[in-house]
Structures are given as structure tokens and as C-alpha cells.
Amino acid sequence: MKKTISVFGLGYVGTVLLGCMARDGHNVIGVDIDAYKLKLLRDKKSPVLEEGMQDLIESVMNTDLVKVVDDTEYAILNSDISFICVGTPSLPNGSQDLTAIKRVAEKIGSALKNKSEFHVITVRSTVTPGTVEEVMKPIIEEKSFKKTGENFGLCFQPEFLREGTSIKDYDNPPFTIIGGDSKKSISIVCDLFKKLPCDIIETSIRNAEMVKYCCNVFHALKITFANEIGRICQSLSVNSHEVMDIVCQDTQLNISPAYMKPGFAFGGSCLPKDLKGLLYLSKTHDIQVPVISHIINSNIVHIEHAINTVLLMGKKSVLLVGLSFKSGTDDLRESPLVAIAERFIGKGLKLKIFDPHVNLSRLIGANRRYIETAIPHIASLMSDDYEKLIDEAEVIIVGQSHDLFIERLYLLCRKDQFVLDLVGKINKEKIAGEYQGVCW
């Protein structure tokens, strides 16, 4: 069903939205405080330079579907859904300048005071998690004397278009994410976008706000990583494009959801060793790779975060479930769980370790030497009696995701115990004790 929508902020995001929505047959009221932009649009000229935009604007401004105004009340009273696309630039300290967002919230709130029908406000500007619910919602409620969910709905729908290809990106987004305060608000926004050839993902407003940041930071990370690899390749007379093309052909481990789930630190005999090896190589060739060189620091910070989480619990008896760097192996080299164990021993905690895959009498070579140096009296800390170990522990750290360990923990864990989940496989509803995830 065709709707009347209002678009606040007619920059890159707002103008593309206005043009595409009108092209698709919706009535659109565009609102901006910039009189020059409004004049350009009334003169059928695009205020932004984008491939295809001039033709699009000219064709929709030749219909009677679009109106552009500086009058918020008119836009709110005459539309069903508003999209907020005002700028959210950085302040010198990196924080967001929310001046425009707050101003729009005030004006929309005041206008809603005079509206009896349900109105959905959807934010498309990029805002940090919490902004819609903690900054905009109170302003709109205060100015309108109305309540979210009753008289108006709030959504956040991140925009994924890229300047230069914005109409194409609008029509072919990777996905459409709609975070909303209620099913009702989400379904109203959903209806407008269901023709897009992509999945529509419904979530909370905060999650949607975070997804947008996560995507942009990930894109920046990918670019920087590829460029650092490029500089290293250049210094080694290696073809960086060919290398990265081949790397991208692995869709199982490289370009895939693998390794993309928040969890515990990496370790093992390969990743730390090869990371150090490449860093040494880049150093010897005078190639600076700030992102790659900070990966190990970040991993250490993550291990420290887990250690501090346990220390802050103020308990003495700790059980570590798992010692090798991943389930099903007895490889202890560079296992972050060994690093945790070392620190707890150093801090004087009463540590016990359960890892049935690690049979000390069968460890050989570098693996044996590693653990004997790291934890000299390791044998006295390990036991196979899982039930007794759980019974005696005040804190249980789950470092491996073996189904059997977790199922038995559900049965054996008591109310007075703390559980720190490093693997993200525990259903906290089934844990009698106090559950905490390492980064969730």
C-alpha cells in the first residue's frame, strides 16, 4: 500500500530516499533547514552529486508525489512515517555531534502534540547505540506529551548506501535491518521495504544501531588489513593483488562467518607464531603495519579482561574447564587458558583444572616442555573427577565447548557458584549459579 512518508535531512541519504520512495509511487514530504537545498529541489535539481540522481530528482519532481518544505508540523501531520536522515558529524574528540538529531527530535515532538494518529519515526542517521532510546525518545515524549508505543513508534534502520553508487546500493542493499520498539512499528516500516531483493532482519533498536557501527568499522578494518598486507607484499616482491584474490577464494575460513563470533582469545601453535613471524619480517623490511602489529596486544587485553573478571568476583577456589587451546586437542602451546592458569596461580588462587584431552603422561616434545615451564607443578592441579572439582569450586571458568562438560555443569552447578563462559555455548537459563559471559 502506498504511504506518505516524510524525510528529514535532504543530504546524500535523505535525497536518495526521497527520490527512490517517490519513484516507487509513495508520496514524499522532504524537510530540510537549508533553504538553498529546498530551492534546488523545487527547481528539479539534485542537491547531491550522485550517478543517476539528477535524472531521478527531475522525474519525481515532475510528478505531484513530492513536496519539499521547512515546516516540520506540516510534514508530521501529513505523513504516516518519518525518516530522520540529518547529519551526525564527529566532534574534535571523536564523539558525535547530536545537535541536528536533538533539534529534529524537539520539532517532531512538538508537532506530534497535535496529531492523533499513530506515527512511526525511523532514524536512518548513523547514531551510537542508545541514542534513539536515551536521547531522542525522552525529547519526543517530553515535547509531545505522548508515549512511545502508544501514540508513536520508534525504529532505527541503518543506511548502507555508499556515495557514488547510492541509488544502486539503495535498490540492492546487503540486507535491511529494522530495529524497533514494537512489532507494530517494525511491521509498518517493513511494509515499505519488503520489495527490496534482500533479507529483512528485525531486531532491537540498540542492536540495529550497533550493527551499523560494526559494519563500517569492519569495512575500515578490511581496507586497512588489505593495505598493510599490500605493503608487506610490495617489500617482498610478492603480487599483493594475486595474494588477496586467492585469500578471498576461501569462503570457509576467510570470507565467512568463521572466527566472527565474540568469544575468547586465540592461541595455539600456529596463529601467534605466524603473526609474530610476519611482524618480524615487516620490521626487517621497515614496513609499518600498525593494525597487524596490535593484534597480539588486543589478544592479551582480552585474556586480561577474563582474568580481571574472575579476580573481581573475590573468590579463592577456581575451576578451569579446559586447558588446551581448543576442544579435542592436547596442544597446550600458546593456549590462552594456560596464560589464565599461570596468572591465577601467581595471584595465589586455589586453581584446579579439568581437561580430559590433556594426558600429562602422554605429552611429548615441545608441548611437554612448554607446559612444564609455564606451570611446573601442573599434575597436582589436574583431575578427571569433574563432579568433585565442580563441587569444590567457587568459580567455574568454561574454556572449552564440549557438550558433555556443559550438560553436566547444568546438572551440578549450585546457586552459590559463579560461572564465567569463555565459549558462548552455555544456556544461562540452565545455570543455577551466577552466569557471566566474557564479552557478552
Ligand SMILES: NC(=O)c1ccc[n+]([C@@H]2O[C@H](COP(=O)([O-])OP(=O)(O)OC[C@H]3O[C@@H](n4cnc5c(N)ncnc54)[C@H](O)[C@@H]3O)[C@@H](O)[C@H]2O)c1
Ligand atoms: N553519506 C553516506 O554515504 C551515508 C551512508 C550511510 C549513512 N550515513 C549517515 O546518514 C546521516 C546523514 O548523512 P548525509 O551524508 O546524508 O548527511 P548530509 O550532511 O549530506 O545531510 C544532512 C542534511 O540534514 C539537514 N539538517 C540538519 N539539521 C536539520 C533539521 N533540524 N531538520 C531538517 N534537516 C536538517 C542538513 O541541512 C543536510 O541537508 C549521517 O548520520 C551519516 O553518518 C551517510
